[in-house]
Amino acid sequence: MAEEKGITPQSEDFSRWYIDTISRADLMDYSPVRGCIVFKPDGYELWERIQDGLDSRFKATGHRNAYFPMLIPESFFQKEKEHVEGFNPELPWVTEAGGEKLEERLAIRPTSETIIGHMYSQWVQSYRDLPVLLNQWANVFRWEKRTMPFLRTSEFLWQEGHTAHADEQEAREETERMLEVYRDFVETEMAVPLWKGQKTPKERFAGAVDTYSIEAMMKDGKALQAGTSHYMGQNFAKAFEIMFLDKDNQRKYVYTTSWGASTRLIGALVMVHGDDKGLALPPRMAPVQVVMIPVGPPKLREKVLEKFNPTFDALKAAGVRVKADFRDETPGWKFNEWEMRGVPLRLELGPRDVDSNQCVLARRDTGEKVTVSLDGIVETITNLLNEIQANMFAKAKAFREANSHYEIDTLDALKAHIEKCDAANETYGWVLAGWCGDDACEAQVKEETKFTSRNIPFEPPMTKHKCLTCGGEAKHTVWFGRAY
Ligand SMILES: [Zn+2]
Missing domain, CATH: 3.30.930.10 (Bira Bifunctional Protein; Domain 2)
Known part of the structure; x- marks a missing residue:
């Protein structure tokens, strides 16, 4: 372990x-x-x-x-x-x-x-x-x-x-x-x-x-x-x-x-x-898309398996990458473990769920838990995986937008932005700025702020007219940011 x-x-x-x-x-x-x-x-x-x-x-x-x-x-x-x-x-x-x-x-x-x-x-x-x-x-x-x-x-x-x-x-x-x-x-x-x-x-x-x-x-x-x-x-x-x-x-x-x-x-x-719980994988990339965990007292395990096994087989037959976790650990330990490994969806099934022909689904991306019927479970899960995929893209895009800065037009403003972020323990994000095309202006940005030019986007959300460094006429609109 x-x-x-x-x-x-x-x-x-x-x-x-x-x-x-x-x-x-x-x-x-x-x-x-x-x-x-x-x-x-x-x-x-x-x-x-x-x-x-x-x-x-x-x-x-x-x-x-x-x-x-x-x-x-x-x-x-x-x-x-x-x-x-x-x-x-x-x-x-x-x-x-x-x-x-x-x-x-x-x-x-x-x-x-x-x-x-x-x-x-x-x-x-x-x-x-x-x-x-x-x-x-x-x-x-x-x-x-x-x-x-x-x-x-x-x-x-x-x-x-x-x-x-x-x-x-x-x-x-x-x-x-x-x-x-x-x-x-x-x-x-x-x-x-x-x-x-x-x-x-x-x-x-x-x-x-x-x-x-x-x-x-x-x-x-x-x-x-x-x-x-x-x-x-x-x-x-x-x-x-x-x-x-x-x-x-x-x-x-x-x-x-x-x-x-x-x-x-x-x-x-x-x-x-990823987040503070660990990995979070989009369903289309996740080696395991759904982890199934039996819950309830071990002595009722056989009853749980009556519904657990056919559900597993149906998901597998539908091409869902599904894994069943029968390890001798508590359900809570397993929940944390698979959340940390980024599995997009968890399916919990206990003895009472068998009686009511339902199960619990927990999403890694939002933390939401819902109880759903076992009838049509394959379709429910397939739809949910698509929804998670779309939501993770939308979330990442919203984060990027929230951390993209369009109003920083001078090197001094960029330095002030960095100071402000340092004081507030916030991320710098990226800056869309004009550039005159002179290597020296680009080098000065790097020297003074450690921001490097990322690329000249094909479709800029807006066009800049002045060079970030020299204030001269901008030839290009460039994304600048700290980079790995
Ligand atoms: Zn310049």
């Missing part, structure tokens, strides 16, 4: 709350290698649900999975200048193997543009070979100084899509299509509201022409970049000589894209929906 240890309240220390929650819910453990974590079955199962949801969407948009080696020759990184500068500080190297020093060092991949670019240069010869639409599920390494389980670890799991196209327009459409795939998955399945938008040049992926992201607000008001999609133009095509013979008999460089989402989505799920 798990050690009875409280979860630090969110308002007291959000980071502690997060670590307490993922530890008590048994999602992960620390590993002997610094900055790396073990994904325990309950954590890995969340990743499997993320994989299922994304993979089916990738396939529906014409992509197929492949796998490339994890070790990448050093010379590959030298071919794209920005790429090597961006990733070099974080690369772990393999320098010897089989007791011998290697002629060329091999990097453990931080991302696979280089090795995939190399292979595409051999596979693509003619316009008939295009587009190439591949995805890879893999682990990658980025040697991080400051780590946080799921959100930032030195080794993490992800998928990386890599595509090659004959022309710019098609590649740009692909970049936006995959950003929309991420939005659809994260909002529909994870019930996490997002801003889709473009990254500023400073925040671009190393080697990309344009980077787009989906950004989510965590319950401490911080931002989490939940997925990115990059338009690479011909940068990697030129570095790796990916050329094709076009219909007009000219040899041309392809246009490439890449897009990725990782196990940090697990962190987002926890931080968007």
Whole structure:
């Protein structure tokens, strides 16, 4: 039995709350290698649900999975200048193997543009070979100084899509299509509201022409970049000589894209929906959607089972992910345990319920308890799960709106806002502000407030006219916030 240890309240220390929650819910453990974590079955199962949801969407948009080696020759990184500068500080190297020093060092991949670019240069010869639409599920390494389980670890799991196209327009459409795939998955399945938008040049992926992201607000008001999609133009095509013979008999460089989402989505799920009781999982993501707990004196258990077992079977047959908890613990202990693990719905059934042909349903999202008839229980529960899913999305969206600030138009006003929040122990949230497009103005925001530009949303709720920093004419309207 798990050690009875409280979860630090969110308002007291959000980071502690997060670590307490993922530890008590048994999602992960620390590993002997610094900055790396073990994904325990309950954590890995969340990743499997993320994989299922994304993979089916990738396939529906014409992509197929492949796998490339994890070790990448050093010379590959030298071919794209920005790429090597961006990733070099974080690369772990393999320098010897089989007791011998290697002629060329091999990097453990931080991302696979280089090795995939190399292979595409051999596979693509003619316009008939295009587009190439591949995805890879893999682990990658980025040697991080400051780590946080799921959100930032030195080794993490992800998928990386890599595509090659004959022309710019098609590649740009692909970049936006995959950003929309991420939005659809994260909002529909994870019930996490997002801003889709473009990254500023400073925040671009190393080697990309344009980077787009989906950004989510965590319950401490911080931002989490939940997925990115990059338009690479011909940068990697030129570095790796990916050329094709076009219909007009000219040899041309392809246009490439890449897009990725990782196990940090697990962190987002926890931080968007969790509360002081622990995890709260939206039904579409929850490995267990309904937990059934028999109540009443043990000597009447057999009577309870008369209705309990057929109910369990009917839910299972209807495709509901249901679990029955017969452990030798008190019902109250079990209620707390499953609430902490975030199961969306609890079904309690006791001897008196059998007589009246009913049961009690308790919702994790609202804490409400209702008594319902066992007639039509499958439909009742299916409807309720849909309602919980919708409610969790609406709640997360309302939280985001309550913590989005539209009236802070100068750096001084932002600093005053931060001071005010500090004094009241409130979250800073995000600020929608104008930006003139100058890197220096963006850097000054970061330097003086630790707020970074999140993205330039595609659909801003309002348009800003003045730069937050210099007061000059705004070229873009940008979300700023503290970020993970
Ligand atoms: Zn400015």
